[in-house]
Amino acid sequence: xxxxxxxxxxxxxxxxxxxxxxxxxxxxxxxxxxxxxxxxxxxxxxxxxxxxxxxxxxxxxxxxxxxxxxxxxxxxxxxxxxxxxxxxxxxxxxxxxxxxxxxxxxxxxx
Amino acid sequence: xxxxxxxxxxxxxxxxxxxxxxxxxxxxxxxxxxxxxxxxxxxxxxxxxxxxxxxxxxxxxxxxxxxxxxxxxxxxxxxxxxxxxxxxxxxxxxxxxxxxxxxxxxxxxxxxxxxxx
Numbered sequence: 001x002x003x004x005x006x007x008x009x010x011x012x013x014x015x016x017x018x019x020x021x022x023x024x025x026x027x028x029x030x031x032x033x034x035x036x037x038x039x040x041x042x043x044x045x046x047x048x049x050x051x052x053x054x055x056x057x058x059x060x061x062x063x064x065x066x067x068x069x070x071x072x073x074x075x076x077x078x079x080x081x082x083x084x085x086x087x088x089x090x091x092x093x094x095x096x097x098x099x100x101x102x103x104x105x106x107x108x109x110x
Numbered sequence: 111x112x113x114x115x116x117x118x119x120x121x122x123x124x125x126x127x128x129x130x131x132x133x134x135x136x137x138x139x140x141x142x143x144x145x146x147x148x149x150x151x152x153x154x155x156x157x158x159x160x161x162x163x164x165x166x167x168x169x170x171x172x173x174x175x176x177x178x179x180x181x182x183x184x185x186x187x188x189x190x191x192x193x194x195x196x197x198x199x200x201x202x203x204x205x206x207x208x209x210x211x212x213x214x215x216x217x218x219x220x221x222x223x224x225x226x227x
Contacts, residue, residue, distance in 0.1 A: 001172055003154065034212040038155070045205060045220060046155065051213040089155050093212040097160070097169045099145070104154040 004029065004090055004102035011108040012080045020105045022073040022090030028100050030071035034093035037066055037075045040104075041086045049088075050075060077107070085109045112136040112216040114206050119221030126196050126225070132189040132206030132218055140164070140184035143209035146191050148202035149220070156202075159191065160209065174200075196225045 005023040012018040022029065022037075029035055035053045038046035048057055050066035053073065063078045073092070077084055090102040118130040132144070146158040159170045159180040168180050179192040189206050203222050207214035 003156075032212075036213045040155075045217040047217075048213070048215050051215070052211070057215070091155075091157075091214065098171065099157040099160070099212075099214070101147075101155040101157060 001094070001098060001100055004092060004100055006088075006090060006102040006105045008103075009106040009108065011110055012077075013110045014080055014082065016080050017076060017078045018080060018107060019077075020075045020088055020090075020107070022075070022092075022102045024071050024073075024092055024094075024100070026071060028092040028094035029068065029073050029090075031095065032093045033068070035066065035068055035073040036091045037064075037073075038089045038091065039084075039086050040089065046089065080107075080109055082109050112208065114208065114216060114218035116204065116206055116218045116221040119204065119223045121224045121226065122196055123227050124197060124225055127192070127194045128196065128223060130191040130193065130204055130206075130221060130223070132191075134187045134189065134206075134208070137208070137216075139182075139187040144180075144182065144189045145207045145209055145214050146178075146180060146189075147205045147207055147214065147217075148200075149205070150199070150202040153202075155205075158204070161189070193223070196223075198225050201225045 037050040040046045054066040113135045115133045161180045203220040205220045207217045
């Protein structure tokens, strides 16, 4: 049950794109298409952005997109906006009927 | 509108116990698996436990196995987490979350548990 690996921080200017990686193993990210991404602002609850690797819940802007290759999933934020400054977490269903989260990535809008 | 409201957090001494509750509304509670996820101060999210919709199956992270018990009362639309033998490293905000096809989708606002003497 080791945490998935995410970069500690990424940054970009308004309008740019940033990509956050989430690396696991064949026992989690690589083995299942149940990868999700969450946005968390300080003091707030996590909000679901992406599920099933690349699906967006209704109401989530299409600036947010997800993908997966092998044991690594990615979240891309296109057209970065000031309100996108937050912490982002990946999550994957894993072997033995468990779930595992990434360590989180702080996105800074320059 | 889906709502999840946690309660029961507070300050407890090492070795003590607490029971957290999560009141659900806005959806058919008895039809969904539910999770507990925690977040230590300044740290990331950590999955804790999951329970089936009918309560017949539960699973735990290794770090809490044997100390925590997840349960639910579908008649009261309430999820619980009984936490025993608490340790300092259990200090965290505890969130309940609804599961939709292996994805925690809706989350409560969390309740803070502090384990300290």
